[in-house]
Amino acid sequence: MTYGGFQIEAFEAGRGLWHARIRREDHQPVVIDGVSFPELEVGFAWSDAEAAIADAKTRVDYLNRRFLTTEKTRKTAHV
Template sequence: MTYEGFAIECYQAGRGLWHARLRRPDRNPMIVGGVAFSAIEIGFAWSDPESAAADAKNQIDRLKLTRYAAVAQAPQQELSAA
């Protein structure tokens, strides 16, 4: 599923322990604080995938993560000879 520019992937890590992972849909890394992340793991375990996805959406909204969903390319600066 996608939400606010993120692909949310729910996965089971242990019996009945559902987690969510956020990625950019284009699979390019997110740059957060100068560090590249291929995905962000939501650290709570839920009893079903729907709850994990709902928590992921809540974290996107609460932490204002949409600014990391798509990183604009910075223009290349030309080096001039001094």
């Protein structure tokens, strides 16, 4: 599924242990504190795929808020 500019993929890592993987929709790496990640596995071992996806959506929201704040700060600093 696509959410907030990211592709979210739920996967089962063990019986009944659901996780989620996110990657940017444009296939660019996610950069966190200067470290580049082609994709991120997020969350805990959820009991179903829907819970893993819901958790991934909260992570995407966080990344989008953080990116917007960082970009706004950077643009203001270079004006």
